[in-house]
Amino acid sequence: MKNLVELDKNHFIHPTSSIQQQQEYGPKIIVEKGDGIFLTDKEGNVFIDAMSSLWNVNVGHGRKELAEVAKQQMEKLAFSSAFSTFSHEPAILLAEKIASIAPEGLNAIFFTSGGSESNDTAIKIARHYWRIQGDTQKKKIVALKRGYHGVAAASTSATGIPEFWSMAGRLMEHVVHAETHYMKGTQIAIQSLREIIEQEGPENIAAFIVEPVQGAGGVIVPSEDYLIEARKVCNEYDILMIVDEVITGFGRTGKMFGIEHFNLQPDMITFAKGITSGYIQLGGVIISDHIHEVLKEKSKGTLFHGYTYSGHPVATAVGLKNLEIIEREGLVENARVMGNRLLKGFQKLQEEIDIVGDVRGLGLLGAIEFVQDRSNHQRFAPELQVAVKVIEALHQRGIICRPVTYEGVDIICFAPPLIINQYQVDTILERLQDAILDVRKQLG
Template sequence: MPTETIAPETSAAARESSELQDLAQKHLLMHFTGARTYTEAPPTIMVKGEGCWLEDEKGTRYLDALAGLYCVQIGYSHGEEIGDAVKAQMSDLPYYSNWGYAHPPAVRLAAKVAELAPDGLDRVFLTSGGAESNEAAIKLIRQYHQAKGEGSRIKFLARRNAYHGTSFAALSINGLTNFRKPFEPLMYGARHFSNTNRYRRPINETEEQFTSFLLHELEELIHHEGPDTVAGIFIEPLQNAAGSVTPPRGYGEGVRAICDKYGILLVADEVITGFGRLGEWFGSTRFGIKPDIITCAKGISSAYVPLGAMIASSDVVDTVLNGPAGIYMHGLTYGGNPTACAAGLANLAIMEREDVLGSVRHNEDYFRARMEELGSLGLVGDVRGAGYHWTLELATDKEKRSWDGPIDAAAFVANHLAPALLSAGVLCRAAVDQQGGGPLIQFSPPLIISRDEIDWLVSRVTGVLEEACAVLGSNDS
């Protein structure tokens, strides 16, 4: 396990890396990347991965404590095996569509995903990613209600501070206002309700009281909008963007009961929580959520290739197919791509062979304990999460559970926290919570991370947070 940084050399490789950075600044429009990267600090260019570690063009190694973007479940060392599966499929059939046709890898992957999914979810629509999966679910739900003669059901409810993608309909149900605002007006009828973050709730509130509050608020929103206008509700089993937020006891069952009461379809967005992140194939199983539809991506292929899926019940699908249109009116050129499906099947086979989910279950308590140790540090106000998905929320005033300076939270994250974590060799998410305003540090590593690597991570983050305390203590602005 590497613990040192290799010094950059004035070699041909180093000169090439500078050329790559220059070319990236001139030609590569990067995702969610600030303007400074194109003019001042050039992007880090990763060239190699092994296990849970990445190496940049200068030879510096980093522990990938975010599994890329919550997706590289099996780490970076299985490229040859998955590549062999892709190569074999390329030789037989490199491409054909699922528009009225099928091919072996799509059929087998759909059957495998249905086998792993919660009971009753057995129809699989293949996509290239999470936003596509959520778009597919929204369209299926609209057609479902039309087929039942309830065309007035056009509204979708989702939680505040939730991320569901950046395509049109998926962005509309996002609970992150800063993502939505530049592109409004978006899809009509998206409404938002409270998430399950307990950090700033009343101290004496019990878990049962919190559940009651959340369910009452949701039911009130449905009544306010009109039950006959609400088509679907989207929730994540563990909410990512708000910082590893888990539901209180009875919440999943309560949301299911509300959906049944008012004829609303329930969607579990498992783009992040699916395929082992929480020690189960799907996070819905862990938290007692019984959705009509699951959307997923990321871990289905460990992101070795772009791949996603919408998993629905036969009742929902058959209602649409037996409706006036006689067809699910949605399609994607690359949905169910044969080579992508071959890679997905190979990834799932590796996960089963290596008992990756068992490893998460075996190490979760250890991971939790090490995270809670970080909670004793001066700046850490809250530690929350489950499985291999954990967040530290920082606070300058632990009693008030607030960030009151002396440095603005956004400036602190951009100018101090994020650069310090990168310098320490840790790749993770450093952000500002839109709801509470405090900095977040989020960890969601490959599911193969070892206890020694968890120890290394905690040691490096401890140093970063101790340094941050010194920075805040010495700042006079």
């Protein structure tokens, strides 16, 4: 174990991690195995994975069916390029399956390796769509503050969390950010969107990209009318609407896609994470019939965009089996029912503990915000690190979840596997209450 810690410090640069923390303390834990909603480390400690690792292990850990289908596909056809119109059965069948469960009017799929690539692809397709119709100046992308869309060039620029720009800056021009609905409300957020469009000129804007629920921004659930009003604004100004379902897709919110809660049709949906439950890398973009028709008619010659692993045969075979499990085991409905139970537990904590501020959730995607004074939403001083302390207290109690501390907030997020049961939800809530009370006592 000691040797592994030193090897980690010497050779493994961790993504989205503090290098200094790693060098001082080593890895937080070294995970040995996963089973259901549980992870076990090299020392035998067992944790409830209340974040589905990175919002993505929807069907839970240790599903032998997924390992078996990957093995079978590797033995049959481990890899084949999808460039130059080469194809293979798993990619074709998964594309058809996704089209069958997607919102009406979205039936064509471009595969990627993950969420960042998916959002970069959607942005490029939006620009390409306008360019081949002669609208060469429609290049700008409107996104939201607190939105998260990934860490590739375009997706980093579209992300509305400044901390993600600190490493290398914003690498793509022509991205602007409107106000989020968080702490602003629908009216102000829609007004901001409209003002940004007017300021930049609708003739210059290719697309608006938005999450149904802002995940990494703190599980920010919009009001029922926000996305509907945003769609109306996009229609009014002839702007494409891209919905980022990298976190919310494939059952996470209690619907197959998060956008289904809001009864509207976007022009593109990006996905990743839950499509394979993290068992293998896969993502993609679901494209509307209208855009697909324009591409078929006007995109002459080669479409010079694609990744080596676009439509990877093993990944798409695993994706097919993963969707089969989600449907067969009724995990979308379970996410709705267990999510309601989790949210009611959060609301009970809000009633009983004075530092618990706003609580929110949609399916098995939830968050709790900590405040010094609930009456006016006064936040704690950042140096107190309240959310970080609660996360550590939970870790000591065998629960893994995630803090959000951007712009001085103290939020903890939850996104357990969709297989979670009533007893396990209640266990999380009991340990959460104990952890918050412990931190509350430390704060005096």
